[in-house]
Amino acid sequence: MEAPIELVMLVDDNDTDNFISRRIIEITRFAKNVEVKNSGKSALEYLEREQGNPARLPDIIFLDINMPIVDGFVFLFEFEMFPDEVKNKCKVVILSSSDNKRDIEKIVDNEHVIKFITKPLSEQALSDIKKLPQMAHVLSR
Numbered sequence: 287m288e289a290p291i292e293l294v295m296l297v298d299d300n301d302t303d304n305f306i307s308r309r310i311i312e313i314t315r316f317a318k319n320v321e322v323k324n325s326g327k328s329a330l331e332y333l334e335r336e337q338g339n340p341a342r343l344p345d346i347i348f349l350d351i352n353m354p355i356v357d358g359f360v361f362l363f364e365f366e367m368f369p370d371e372v373k374n375k376c377k378v379v380i381l382s383s384s385d386n387k388r389d390i391e392k393i394v395d396n397e398h399v400i401k402f403i404t405k406p407l408s409e410q411a412l413s414d415i416k417k418l419p420q421m422a423h424v425l426s427r
Contacts, residue, residue: 290425291317295344297329297361298381299353307348307381307407316412317345326356330364337372345424346415348381348407351389358382362396373398377420381407 294317296304301324308320321344323329329347336342351358358380365373380393380402394402400420403411415421 291345293317293319293321293342293344294346294348295321295323295329295332295376296348296381297323297326297353298348298350299324300350303350303381303405310407310409310412314409314412316416326353326358326361326364330356330361333365333368333372333376337368340371340375343372343375345375345377347376347378348403349378351380351382351384351393358393362393362398365398377424379403379415381405 294311296307298304298307304322304324308322311317311320321332323332326349329349333343349358349361356364362378365376365378376398377400378396378398380399382389382402383405384390385404390402393399400418401415416425
């Protein structure tokens with residue numbers, strides 16, 4: 287079965303986590319393409335550059351919370367400044383090893399965050415994401 291999800295973006299400063307997440311996405315054929323960014327800053331720069339090109343915008347952004355300089359919170363604050371076309375297309379899934387209750391509560395209240403997943407990414411977590419109501423528009427294309 288071919289993946290209906292065109293592009294996902296992994297935003298994590300940990301290369302090992304990115305490698306594992308990318309492999310799970312590829313093995314399960316969750317998405318056709320995976321864009322990996324090693325910092326919140328480079329992810330924001332990518333979105334800025336591609337904002338006029340909807341085909342190059344990720345359907346899902348897997349975002350780590352704990353990163354240097356531009357962490358998940360700063361990323362979401364900056365993400366809020368993008369045009370609606372970007373915010374409506376890119377759904378954010380937090381993929382974090384953080385079990386800090388305050389962090390989790392603060393981030394899941396963000397309107398752009400559709401799910402919080404504890405690392406490592408798993409086939410079950412990907413399956414659960416596909417069942418979210420926010421994914422209906424992506425999966426029906």
